[in-house]
Amino acid sequence: MMFKTALAAFSALWLATAAGAEELKMAVTTSFANSGLAEVLLPEIQADTGIEVQLLVVGTGQALKLGEAGDVDAVLVHAKAAEEAFVAAGNATHRREIMYNDFIIVGPSADAAGAGGAGSASEAFAKIAGTQAPFVSRGDDSGTHKAELAIWKSAGVEPAGDWYRAVGQGMGAALNTAAGMDAYIFADRASWLNFANKAGLALVFEGDPALFNQYAYLPVNPEKHAHVKGDAAKALEEWLVSEKAKGLIEGYQINGQQLFHFNAEAM
C-alpha cells in the first residue's frame, strides 16, 4: 500500500514536469530574488494572469546573456547602460522601468575606516581604500558589481591590491565571505536585510542618491527568437506596472523597512 502511494506520487511528479499552466521563464538578479519580493508577487501573477513565472536567479551579466540566446522570455535586471545596449542590439523590444531600491555599504561594526562618517558614497569608498581595509567585491559582472565599480571610478580609486578581494560569486556568497573576514562590502539593501549570517557586520553607509538601484523589465524580442512567449511576456509587463503590483511592491517590508519604490510610468 505504502509502495503504491509512493509510486503514484512519484509518477505524478514525473508527469507534472511535462504538463502545467503557461510557463514563462524570466531571468532575474540575485538581489531581486534574495529580497523575497518574488514570493509575494509570483502567486498573485499566477492567480491574475494564469502565467507561471519560473525564475532563473543569476547575475545581471548572465541574465542578459540568457535573453540574448533566447533561453528566457523576459529579463528583470538593474544595470541601465547594459540594458540600453541590450535593447539597441535588438535583443529586447523595449526597456520598462518598474521600481528601484538602494545599495548600501556594509562593514565591520567598529568601522575602522570611518566610512560611516563620509558625506557621499564615493567619499566612503575613498576612505576604505585609504586605510586599505579589506573589501569584498562581487567581481561577477552583475548589476551590483557594475554599480560598485562606478562608485570606485567616481572616487578616483583603482581598486586593486591585497585588501580588494573579488570573489566572483552571488550576493549571498559574497556576504558570507565578508562576514568571515570582517570586511567591507557593497550590497543591496534587500539582500542585507534578509541575510541571516551577519556575524560582526553592520550597515555603515546609506542614503546617497548615487546608490539608487533601478530595476527594469526587458521582454525578449520575439522577432529574433520565434519560440519566445511574447504574449505572456506582454501580459506580465502589464501586470507589473498595474496598480495592484504597485500596492504589493510598496507594501513589501522586511523588519518594518520598505524595500522597493514603484516608479513605472504609464506608456
Add this chain to the structure above:
Amino acid sequence: MNDIVEGLWQAARLVVTLDSDLAEITLRSLQVTVTATAIASAIGLPLGAWIAVNRFRLRRAVIIMLNALMGLPPVVVGLIVYVILSRSGPLGVFGLLFTPTAMIVAQTIIITPIIASISHQAIRELWADYHDLLISLHATRRQRIATLLWDGRRALMTAALAGFGRAIGEVGAIMIVGGNIDHATRVLTTAIALETGKGDFGLALALGFVLIALAIAVNLALHMLSGTERGSRW
C-alpha cells in the same frame, strides 16, 4: 557547532512534519538521479562487459579513456550540455535547457564512465573464471555477455550505486543546466547551495542531512531487495 545541532534539529522537524517543499525537491532529486542512473547503467553495464570479453585493437586505449573519464569535472559537463541545449546551440529547438531532462542528460554523461569502468573491472575477473566453460559450451557473444552480467550482478549493483552516489550529490552540472528554478528544477543539492548563499546555514545543513539519509536509504533498499549481505553468506 551550533549550526550543526540546529541543522539536525531542523532536518528532523522538516521530515516529521512532511514539509511539502522538502518532499517535492527530494522526489525531484530522486527522479533525476534514478533516471540518470538507469540510463547510464543500460549503457555502461553492457559496455563494460563487452570490453571485457572482446579483444580489439584499441581496447587498452578505450579502457584508459573510460578510467580517465571517471574524473570528468561536472561543471565542465554542465557547461557543454548547456551550450548544446541552449536556444542558440545545436539542439536548441527542443527547448530542453532548464528542465529536469537537461539535468538527467548531464548526470548520465557524468556517471556512465564510472559505471562502465567498475563493471568492466568486475566482469573481467569473472570472465577469467568463466572463459573456458563458456567457450566449451559454444556460447555466442551475446550469451556470454548476458551470463556474465547476470552472474556478476552483485558487483554490477555496486557499479550502479557508485554512479548513483556520484549523481545524487552532484551540484555543479545540474545548477548550470537546471537553473535551480523553484518548483521546476530545484533539487536537494541546488537548494543547499541556495540556502548557503542566503547565510541560512541551519536550513542548508538540514537539507544536507536529508540528502545523506536519502543516499543511505536508497542503498539499504537495494541491498534488501537483492538479498546481499545476509548473515549466512560470505
